[in-house]
Amino acid sequence: MALDPASIRADFPIMCRQVHGHRLVYLDSAATSQKPKPVIDALTDYYERYNSNVHRGSYQLAVEATEALEAARAKVAAFIGASRDAEVVFAKNATEAINLVARTWGRANLGPGDPVVITELEHHANIVPWHMLTAELGIELRWIPIDANGHLDLTDLDRLLDGARLVSVAAVSNVLGTINPIRQLADAAHRAGALMMVDASQYTPHLSTDVGEMGADFVAFTGHKMCGPTGIGVLWAKSELLEAMPPFLGGGEMILNVTKEGFSTAAVPWKFEAGTPPIAEAVGLGAAVDYLNGLGMEQIREHEVALTGYALRTLNQRYGDDITIHGPTEPAERGGVLSFEYKGIHPHDVAQVLDRSGVCVRAGHHCAKPLMRVLGCAATSRASMYVYNDESDVDALADALADADAFFIE
């Protein structure tokens, strides 16, 4: 059954609010999604009924909190097709998850001249950790280019993968919406003797995720883009990799034993979860997974393909050559992320004008400055859609866009 955005909006309390006298037209879900009532309730319920620290107390509340945390892990594991719950490591966000791999697996396994392959469309979260290892270890960072349509250009892939130790690629571009051929890249990486990491931050909220089908060794994503709270992200990795990797941060929770002479680590995944974890946030993420499962990931994808198609048609028909929408032209090849330039007006100014009509879009480089350079622009405006958006939101965007002319077009 197709999604009904009107009834879905009723699940999101924030959709009731007005902005500058207009209804909220939230088109920035690639930055963070809004939160449905069940997720907000799960946070409140945790703090009101069983707040306590996990894996320590023997009393009832602590048992409930520990069970809720581990139940959330199991929900996430099932949501992404992980074969074991212990393969799900909770982190602060996707950035921390990627840094975890760079700092632990990377430091233990990479050395001077070892190639790490990323792409031109990566978010800074999947660029800077590798730049840091370049500075620290002298690894070689290689870049898979993109073509004019915003797809990865794989013509030179064999040469780029020659000798590679790790390939790390976004599953969906947060700027162009491009859905990358992850399985193909993973197979090529493995043939070349490299491991495959996937930044799935823009994928897990929108498409049914199966880490096994992806062929990945590491998958990082964040909770707050998939209806969950901020402050909770996930690193999934194959058990044997997690077992072999040194710990990340040191402290409580991640140890088996500590003496004056040293320490031994806890079992995975706790080995990587030093300190009191984000318990409420994990529970909230579990509720978000339940919510998305209730809607159905296949239905969400169908809805977004249709809405993306409508947005591309509407904006192109209305504005023709006055608008440039970056990325693939086929809705089936992309997510609901539309980066655009309008009449040469700076995106920051476009976003300012849209705000007056309650239309929220992101303006800027979207934490992808190398990609901006490839696209030949310093910034774009970006409208990104999710389960609560419908055609009326696209229409509101299209209408409000024309308001910019009054200021910037003579």
Next chain:
Amino acid sequence: MPDLEDLYREIILDHYRNPRNRGELDTPPAVRAEGFNPLCGDEVIVYVRLANGVIDDIKVGGQGCSISQASASMMSATVIGRTTEELHRLNHAFKTMMSIEPDPDDPPPANGNGADIKLGDLEALKGVVKFPVRIKCATLSWHTLTQALEEAQATA
């Protein structure tokens, strides 16, 4: 919400459409400084040439939103021909107008905080204060000029 007309005053849009002192200067004798607003990718490049403590010439490059680029243009038109001492006062007056907290490392000028100095066209940027996110756009070129002058004084 404050009116967009407060932000996009005609004089600002004029500087945006017809930027003054756009270009480059030879370095040396001029110095060059780059400023970035990591939030939105605005970029301002300032070339400044000093002669006997006076801003002899200034050119501005870069790209960004209307506020950052108009502010850079307005700044260039205002500071050309001024002494560095006047500039110091102007800078303080401008940042006071933009509600920027005083920098403890950069005490206000001895002869007052610059509040008496006439800001002229720069007054048009006052409306930006009502849009707090945009204040950084308006002050970027001033920070970059300060950087350039520090460089000039370091190499002098």
